[in-house]
Amino acid sequence: MNLTSRRLLAGLLAISTATAATACSSGDEPGATNELTMMVPLFGTAPDPAGEMQKAVEKLAGKKLRITWVPNAEYGDKTNVTLASDKLPDLMVVQDQKGPSFVKAAEAGAFWDLTGKLDKYPNLKPRNEQTRLNSSVNGRTFGVYRVRPLLRSAVLLRKDWLDKLGLRPPKTTDDLYEIAKAFTEKDPDGNGKKDTYGLIIPKWPTPVFNSSNPYNAIDVWFGAPNGFGMRGGRLVPEFDTPEFFAANRYIKKMIDEGLVNRDFATLDTGKWNDPFVQGKGGIIIDVNVRATQLYGLLKEKDPDRYTDMLAMTGNLARPDGQKFSLPFTGYNGVLAISKQTIRTDAQLDEVLKVLDRLASKEGAVLLTNGIEGRNFRVEDGYAVHINEDDPAVKTMNNDVDYAFIQLGTTASVGVGGDAYAWKPASKAEQDNLRLRAELEKLDLQTAVHDPTLPYISPALTAKGATLNPIVTDARVKYLAGEITEEQLKAEIKRWYDSGGSQAVTEFQDLIAKGGN
Amino acid sequence: MATDLAPPEVKAVPAPVRRTRMSPRTALLRYRWLYLMVLPGLAYFLVFKYLPMRGLTIAFQDFVPFLGYEGSQWVGLKHFEELFTGPDFGRLLGNTLILAALTIVFAFPAPIVVALLLNELRLGVLKRAVQSLIYIPHFLSWTIVASLTYLLFSVDYGVIAGLVHGVVGGTRVDYVAQAEWFRPVIVLQTLWKSTGWGTIIYLAALAGVNADLYEAARIDGAGRWRQFWHVTLPAIRPTIVVMAILTSGHLLDNSFEQIWLMTNSLNRSVADVFDTYVYYVGITQGGYSYATAVGLFKGVAGVLLIFGCNWLAKRLGQRGLF
Structure with missing residues (x-):
């Protein structure tokens, strides 16, 4: 069975990591060397340790780096196995740091508690208070967070359809409904057949309730809490509010009228783009970086017109005009420092100085873009690839995009930070990049944090x-018309009775104690 | 767990003349090549089946990987208590057993029927061609089978769903989403994927039936049906019994990937089985100890089922597995 084989794999990995770790640490005093061991996720092929990029990163860090690159798909399993072994690397990226x-492990003393320790490093000092708070664990900071956009939810629409029907991108949820209706009924692709629909909703892979899916976005737009929120001095979950029911009546209306794909309960998230690109559905509610994917796919389909096929807007106001926006956590995992090998405060200071140098502007550019004049040059504030035919440069680009960018804490995938954004091919795509930044700034003012x-x-x-699955499933059943609103309420009560009340009380106590 | 152990061996009939007993050393020496050949198999079971059982101890602990087996706290039967008294147990057991029953009723006899039909085919070429064709699905992963299912049965673009709708009419049925269609879809997938492969062992058994028996039956005036009933079926009965016992050990093992891939919010109430639950609790929620307790319960139940079926087979006058 699957689990058995996974467990086996885990066991084997443990053995192999243990031996590997022994092999490299033999004879070395821990921390006394001029070398740092790391574990980092990898999205392509592992960089050559003697390669140009690694040499450049080592030069900036001032230390020799011995990096274990782990394919991203296995990173979670490998993290668990590594935590189970007694050979932790000096530094590791921990993606699920709330797991x-x-x-x-952290509470048992395996990692340094960095609470209050980062402020004296100019580049590690948290730049955003909300993100610092989000990335903390019960009030403690167990690592340096890797920045991501704090707000990136967006509505993506077929611009050519909007133009044909003489419509403008939506500002409110009512606009969105009208557009979805027009996309369904007014033949936006002009083929004379009623074969299109409005909103594309996929099956969300996790049964966790507040997982930033389109349903959550609409809940928040209608004024429901994002996950949990304070109402009259009491903590309540997203789904125990009148706004939640208003939002779901709205979604159900669209589904009942056929404005949403009928397979919304089963459509794989991996195929989310397909109906949009194929011209079946016209609206996606997701993160703004999906625009990059969509531009790429539309370009493949129609290289001449693709720049006129995508429109984007941010969070929508509810019918009464009030606006609430769905934010994200602002980070993706942390870099945690092992207490096993980094034992003293002096050693910790040395490691943090390395991280500080990598988080500087120079470090951000190196990890995100590469080496200026070697694989890119700067043009109008954007980075542009150069010497792309040179095999060595090709390797460098791969090393940056699929590996070293993962070490970035102040700039990274989708976040310029101090690094340069890559210059998009068309003006439309450049405008889209600018729009993302504008919308992020604008919507942050109305962000509803959890x-x-x-x-x-x-x-x-x-x-x-x-x-987790109780209310998640009940909502989908309600939307599919299998249960009534009363039955949905009964399921919410079942959530409370099965342990939800206890979870709410615990959160409430922790929040009160944390004073945030 | 232990179900993979014994191949359907035929026990040697005790020889009438007793040989003098060999000393273990002589035996070892004489059959050294045989013992040597057994070694890799033994090593496999030792390393991959028995050594990992050490990890079962975490079912009785609050296991924290960083603290390890020794450092984690012992909690006795806490996790089992939680499982048996928890709100999920009844549903999980029910779903698992229903799928198991459907497997016995549909998936177990299917290869026997197909093998018998194939055996009746006169034309060798046709027989081999059909055989090869129906094996193929066995080599496809569940991911592909699931994708095909979604493609064919999806409510919007599914070809088969569309055909059925065209013939039957009425409202469109969402075969891959609705709870009431979950079990039929799972059974159909299983039949499509594993029937062909399952015929191999029965075809082998059928090939071993002594041709003289058929000839004798014909001389006695038996028609095709009589030959089948009195010669073919008794000949493959031991194989069927052994396969039945082996299958019984796997009854609680629903195919994890298959079910995981077909689960959604609408059908989770009938789709949740022990295997998916263990994955969700253990791997995604980090509840290693609890997940192991569930797995251990399943393993013990599987062993009991094997012993039960073996006992039953012997009571019914059949030759058991051990």
Whole structure:
């Protein structure tokens, strides 16, 4: 069975990592060397340790780096296995730093508690208070967060359809409904057949309720909390509010009228773009970086017209004009420092100085873009690839895009930070990049943050397998017309009774104690 | 777990003349090549089946990987208590057993029927061609099978879903989403994927039937049906019994990938089985100990089923597995 083989794999990995770690640490005093061991996710082929990029990064870091690159798909399993072994690398990227295995290890003293320690490093000092808070674990900071946009939800629409029907991108949820209706009924592709629809909703892969899916976005737009929120001094979950029901009546209306794909309960997220690109559905509610994917796919389909096929807008106001925006966490995992090999404060200071240099402007450019004059040059504030035919430069580009960018803490995928954004091919795409930045700034003013993000509820962790699917599934059943609103309310009550009440109480206590 | 162990061996009939007993050393020496050949198999079971059982101890702990087996706290039967008294147990057991029952009723006899039909084919070329064709799905991964299913049965673009709708009419049925269609779809997928492969062992058994028996039956005036009933079926009965016992050990093993890929919010209430639950609790939620407890319960139940079926087979006068 699958799990058995996974467990086996885990065991074998543990053995192999243990031997590998022994092999490199033999004879070395921990921390006394001029070398840092790391574990980092990889999205392509592993860089050559003697390659140009690694040499450049080592030069800036001032240390020799011994990096274990782990393919991203296996990173979670490998993290768990590494945490289980007693040979932790000096530094590791921890993607699921709220996961029980990391939290328990950190609380057992496996990693440095960096709370309050980062402020004296100019580039590591958290640049955004909300992100710092989001990335903390029960009030403690166990790593340097890797920045991502704090707000990136967007509505993506077929611009050619809008233009044909004489419509403008939506500002409110009512606009969105009208557009979805027009996309369904007014033949936006002009083929004379009623074969299009409005909104494309996929099956969300995780049963966790507030997982930033289109449903959550609409909940928040209508004024429901993002995950959890304070109402009259009491913490309530997203789904226990009148706004949640208003939002779902709205979605259900669209589904009942055929403005949404009929397979919304089963459509794979990997195929989310397909109906949009093929001209079946015309609206996607997701993150703004999806625009890059869509431009790429539309370009393949119609190289001459693709720049006129995509429109984008940010969060929408609800019918009464009030606007609430769905934010994201602002980070993707942290860089955690092992206490096993980095034992003293002096050693820790040395490691943090290395990280500080990598987080500087120079470091951000190196990790995100590469080496100026070698693989890119700067043009109108954008980075542009050069010497692309040179095999050595090709390798460098791969090393940057699929490997070293993962070490970035102040600039990274989708976040310029101090690094340069790559210059897009067309003006439309450049405008889209600018629009993303504008919308992020604008929508952040109305962002609804989840106050429970910095905290971990033991009840929710222990009973997640039971609790998480209850309301998630009930909502989809309600939308599909299988249960009534009353039955949906009964399911919400079941959530409370199965341990949800306990989770809410725990969160409430933690928030009160944290004083945030 | 232990179900993979014994191949359907035929026990040697005790020889009438007793040989003098060999000392273990002589035996070892005489059959050294045989023992040598057994070694890789033994090593496989030792390394991949028995050594990992050490990890089962975490079912009785609150396991924290960083603290390890020794450092984690012992909690006795806490996780089992949680499982048996928890709100999910009844549903998981029910779903698992229903799928198991459907497997017995549909998927188990299918290869036997197909093998018998193939055996009746006169034309060798046709027989081999059909055989090869129906093997093929066995080599496809569940991911592909699931994708094909979505493609063919999806409510919007599914070819078969469209055909059925064209013939039957009425409202469109979403075969891949609706809870009531989950089990039929799973059974159909299983039949399509594994029937052909399952025929191999029965065809081998059928090939071993002594041709003289058929000739004798014909001389006695038996028609095709009589030959089948009195010669073919008794000949392959031991094989069927052994296969039945082996299958019983896997009854609680629903195919994880298959079910995981077909689950969605609308059908989760009938789709949740022990295997998907273990994955969700253990891998995605980090509840290693609890997940292991569930897995251990399943393993023990599987062993009990094997012993039960073996006992039953012997009671019914058949030769058991051990």
